[in-house]
Amino acid sequence: MSLRxxxxxxAKSSWDDPLLSDFERTLNxxxxxxxxxxxxxxxxxxYLPDTVVLSSSVRTTQTSERVLDAAGVVPAQIxxxxxxxxxxxxxxxxxxxxxxxxxxxxxxxxxIGDFVSHFAAQPVVHPDFVRYPTCATTVFEVNAVTxxxxxxxxxxxxxxxxxxxxxx
Numbered sequence: 001m002s003l004r005x006x007x008x009x010x011a012k013s014s015w016d017d018p019l020l021s022d023f024e025r026t027l028n029x030x031x032x033x034x035x036x037x038x039x040x041x042x043x044x045x046x047y048l049p050d051t052v053v054l055s056s057s058v059r060t061t062q063t064s065e066r067v068l069d070a071a072g073v074v075p076a077q078i079x080x081x082x083x084x085x086x087x088x089x090x091x092x093x094x095x096x097x098x099x100x101x102x103x104x105x106x107x108x109x110x111x112i113g114d115f116v117s118h119f120a121a122q123p124v125v126h127p128d129f130v131r132y133p134t135c136a137t138t139v140f141e142v143n144a145v146t147x148x149x150x151x152x153x154x155x156x157x158x159x160x161x162x163x164x165x166x167x168x
Contacts, residue, residue, distance in 0.1 A: 003142035004102040005095070005155070006047055007119070010113050011035040011066070012134040013059040015084045023084060034135040034163035035063045039070025041166055044102075045159065047139050049075045050100035055083035060106045063135070067104070076100065083107040088115040088152075098147040118152040124160045134164045 003043065011031030042048065048071060054060045056079045066115075068074065082094050085108050092115065095105060107115075113132030117123070119140060128136060139159040144150040 002101075003144060003147065003150070004047070004158075005119075005140040005142050005150075006042065006049060006102065006104045006105065006137060007112065007140070008038065008063070008106045008137045009109055009132055009134055010055070010057070010060045010065070010106055011038075011063040023057045025057075025059050027059055027066070027098050031059070031063070031134065032066055035066035035166075036070040036076050036134050037166050038137055038161075039067035041137075041161060043071040043073075044068065045103070046138075047159070048073050049104035051076045051078065051098050051100045051102070052078075052104045053078045053083070053098050054080075054104075054106040054107065055086070055097060055108060056081045057108070060108070064104075064106055067106075075104070079093050083157050086111045088118050091115045092119075092150065092152065095150060096148045103147070119150075120157050121154055122157065124157050126160050128162050129160055133162055135162055 011034045013025040014028035052075050054064050116138045141156040143154040
């Protein structure tokens with residue numbers, strides 16, 4: 001079986017508590033709703049991860065919980081501060097630690113947006129792909145036999161969607 005990578009930016013977070021650090025910010029109502037929407041979409045499309053690799057920030061952790069609950073899966077997890085505001089090359093380095101055939105990767109902009117742009121063999125034609133808004137999700141067929149062999153510029157985009165595309 002080939003490798004599949006699902007890359008998601010964390011859901012919308014709240015700025016309501018000025019005492020919280022950026023790392024500690026939680027999801028707001030829209031973020032909670034969007035994460036569940038994306039989880040249902042993943043399940044509907046059959047894009048079910050067996051491993052999740054995510055930034056250990058509160059908002060990425062909460063995004064993962066909502067997505068996985070809505071998708072109805074309980075995959076293995078790798079939670080690491082190395083993905084907190086990581087640049088694209090650090091994201092690729094962290095992805096190399098993954099196991100399993102289908103990995104859900106959840107991290108932050110601008111690194112996650114740069115990562116998907118560089119990871120794709122062909123650019124995606126969608127008005128929000130370059131901006132990569134919260135909960136944006138790209139699904140790749142990875143042109144590698146193991147995660148350690150995954151490289152930039154060699155992977156086929158199977159799908160790209162944002163919550164607004166799915167919600168009315």
